[in-house]
Amino acid sequence: MQTQPILDIQNVTVSFDGFKALDGLNFSMAYGELRFLIGPNGAGKTSLLDIITGKTRPREGAVLYDGNGDIQRWAEHKRVQKGIGRKFQTPTIFPSLTVYENLEAAVGRTDSAARLMAPMSADQKSRVESILEATGLEARRGARAGVLAHGEKQWLEIGMLLIQEPKLLLLDEPIAGMTRRERDRTGEMLQEIAKERSVLVVEHDMDFVRKYATKVTVLHTGKHLTEGSVESVQNDPRVIEVYLGRKHEEAAH
Numbered sequence: 001m002q003t004q005p006i007l008d009i010q011n012v013t014v015s016f017d018g019f020k021a022l023d024g025l026n027f028s029m030a031y032g033e034l035r036f037l038i039g040p041n042g043a044g045k046t047s048l049l050d051i052i053t054g055k056t057r058p059r060e061g062a063v064l065y066d067g068n069g070d071i072q073r074w075a076e077h078k079r080v081q082k083g084i085g086r087k088f089q090t091p092t093i094f095p096s097l098t099v100y101e102n103l104e105a106a107v108g109r110t111d112s113a114a115r116l117m118a119p120m121s122a123d124q125k126s127r128v129e130s131i132l133e134a135t136g137l138e139a140r141r142g143a144r145a146g147v148l149a150h151g152e153k154q155w156l157e158i159g160m161l162l163i164q165e166p167k168l169l170l171l172d173e174p175i176a177g178m179t180r181r182e183r184d185r186t187g188e189m190l191q192e193i194a195k196e197r198s199v200l201v202v203e204h205d206m207d208f209v210r211k212y213a214t215k216v217t218v219l220h221t222g223k224h225l226t227e228g229s230v231e232s233v234q235n236d237p238r239v240i241e242v243y244l245g246r247k248h249e250e251a252a253h
């Protein structure tokens with residue numbers, strides 16, 4: 001087990017026309033950790049993912065990653081090559097290709113165009129098989145991605161990221177729109193994935209967070225409000241005040 005964090009965000013500030021989406025944020029994650037990120041709308045959760053992937057550059061602070069020092073000068077594609085994978089809410093799968101073909105396309109995605117066109121190696125084929133198993137899509141391997149159920153599409157995209165063997169996987173509300181069964185399957189999948197890599201999940205659904213999180217970080221107004229076990233965070237008066245109380249009120253209306 002590595003003692004250094006895989007990700008260490010130090011005093012990061014991101015401003016849009018003077019408005020601070022992240023305001024002196026400190027955040028760090030260990031290797032092999034499944035971390036949930038919660039906070040009210042506008043807290044800065046997506047902005048945090050954006051500075052990790054390089055979509056946004058901070059005005060101040062440092063983004064230390066996987067023993068590379070500060071990676072702020074790295075382009076987005078370099079971060080992907082170095083193991084930072086991000087799943088957006090809307091899947092970017094190829095609907096007319098089968099599940100298997102989608103994974104086949106993803107296997108060489110970070111390589112050169114020539115490698116992309118070449119037949120898969122034995123190693124790549126076995127990676128596709130292991131991803132089919134990990135995502136529970138073995139029986140759907142021949143189905144066109146466009147006809148998959150909503151949950152299956154999300155799992156396929158997770159598979160397409162996993163096949164590139166990321167070290168740090170970022171997921172933005174992965175269970176949005178899923179059935180209860182799909183949610184549970186996704187929660188179990190994330191726990192399995194985190195045995196081999198670090199996973200950071202932005203999630204609003206507190207039932208899901210309660211069930212699958214061991215450690216939760218709460219953001220508020222671009223700052224790190226608190227972090228800890230689900231129980232400690234849920235009972236923190238500041239969290240109740242800024243987030244959970246508000247969510248209960250929303251649910252009551």
Ligand SMILES: Nc1ncnc2c1ncn2[C@@H]1O[C@H](COP(=O)(O)OP(=O)(O)OP(=O)(O)O)[C@@H](O)[C@H]1O
Pocket residue numbers: 016020021039040041042043044045046047048
């Ligand atoms: N490109 C941008 N230009 C201007 N303001 C932005 C931009 N991106 C984010 N913001 C603002 O920064 C703040 C933080 O946004 P962010 O999307 O990171 O919050 P969030 O916690 O992900 O919210 P939500 O839960 O609603 O997705 C918001 O007030 C948002 O309006």
